Amino acid sequence: KNEVEQSPQNLTAQEGEFITINCSYSVGISALHWLQQHPGGGIVSLFMLSSGKKKHGRLIATINIQEKHSSLHITASHPRDSAVYICAVVWGGSQGNLIFGKGTKLSVKP
């Protein structure tokens, strides 16, 4: 059983579409990260949040701690948004640890 589940696994969108990627988790967490991994493997941290909502440019991340769910939204999607988006939760008591979802592969077509 995966502690962090992402959906969908794969997503194809047309440029300009509004995109939502979901992350559900089954463990108690301190925080949640959204990461972006480009085809070459490089990873960029997009957001770290423990409650509510954060916005950066066209990206919005929300989290509902009670429902153990987070969403990443991309408005006005662009081909350069094509990447794998990974959700990771902070778990592990006093020491902490990141548990990763398997990622959502997004492809935005022009």
Next chain:
Amino acid sequence: EAGVTQSPTHLIKTRGQQATLRCSPISGHTSVYWYQQALGLGLQFLLWYDEGEERNRGNFPPRFSGRQFPNYSSELNVNALELEDSALYLCASSSPVSVAGLETQYFGPGTRLLVL
């Protein structure tokens, strides 16, 4: 400001050999994390170092080990390599943190290890 750097970018070894991977964190960061991303699998937490000490390790056998030097750079050593150790190994760094994951982590480009 320089980002997290890792070396080598690619490494080819044979079964039973040892591999050493290196990571230099962003200046001012004292925490270094190692992750493994095997083909078809998600990222998995390997090790967390802070202030020269191992703070936490993931569910990996003892042949995965490492250390952090006084300048906060870090080495990951994998002994007795097995075919399934072939993966992308990512290093990340963050500002000082008491609980891993509660600071933004900045990732390096990774080292691709291939075990033949």
